[in-house]
Amino acid sequence: MIHTLDLQFQRPRTIAAYLVETGAGPALVETGPESTYQQLRSELQERGVTPADLRAVFVSHIHLDHSGAAWRLVADGAPVVYVHPRGAPHLVNPSRLWESASRIYGDQMEKLWGRSGSVPEDRVRAVEDGESVSVGEARFLALDTPGHAGHHHAWVLDGVVFSGDVGGVRIGGGPVVPPFPPPEINLELWKTSLDRLRALGASEIRPTHFGAYDDVDAHLDDLEDRMFRWAEEVLEWMREGHDESGMTRRFETLVREELLGADMDMSEDALAEYEIADPAWMSIPGLVRYWQKTHPERLASV
Secondary structure (H helix, E strand, C coil): EEEEEECCCCCCCCCCCEEECCCCCCEEECCCCCCHHHHHHHHHHEEEEEEHHHHHHCCCCCCHHHHHHHHHHCCCCCCCCHHHHHHHHHCCCHHHHHHHHHHHHEEEEEHHHHHCCCCCCHHEEECCCCCEEEEEEEEEEEEEEECCCCCEEEEECCEEEEEEEECCCCCCCCCCEEECCCCCHHHHHHHHHHHHHHCCCEEEEEEEECEECCCCHHHHHHHHHHHHHHHHHEEEEECCCCHHHHHHHHHHHHHHHHHHHHHCCHHHHHHHHHHHHHCCHHHHHHHHHHHHHHCHHHHHHC
């Protein structure tokens, strides 16, 4: 059985962790940020689980909303954290990760993400692409799935894909939107990752933001369509000479109008949940960096 744990990041349905019951004991997929650690503890306790009961902790990547509480779980008795090889050093020494995030969030760092801490090196396991980790009878398969981040794994268990952020953001069965934060957005790699997920023939997808969905192919198609359309829209604004502030306002309007148009039942609460899970303002620097770094020739071809 898989339990969706709502970490209540600012409001419900923004960040999930997933508790997996196995014959050898429970495992956890994603930790959320350190700022929601007490909520995570409470969610675990409701199911009769303490951090020391966990047999394994899996994270999709090291962005703070996905792995920020890993060090707290280990300090409280969780035995090991499984992570992408490129992410492993940053769990042991998170200073560069926090410095990078601080440039984006400034004095909001502690309020949003809590405190920084280190996972002891002997409690971190780097898992290679295609490698499986067994927890009792449960086998968690690591799939290297870059595009949102270069250090990203999707974890696959018995036809269920824990997709981190490469599978997009979807709340309450609404549209699937792409999270585009800097600095590693790469649409070509992301497309390859989505094709890899499609090829699994999975029965369910569980993005960290938020919940479980059984329309896997439609989910991935919706994400891919929106991913490329929105990126091309930003490219056009760049060609027209708009600055990042102006593009941010345009992008926020685009996101709001498209979410409302795609789901006529979209409430203001749901819009706010999407904005917390995937802030529109973060997409502009991510996409600007992508176009400038990866396809400068397209900026010149007007």
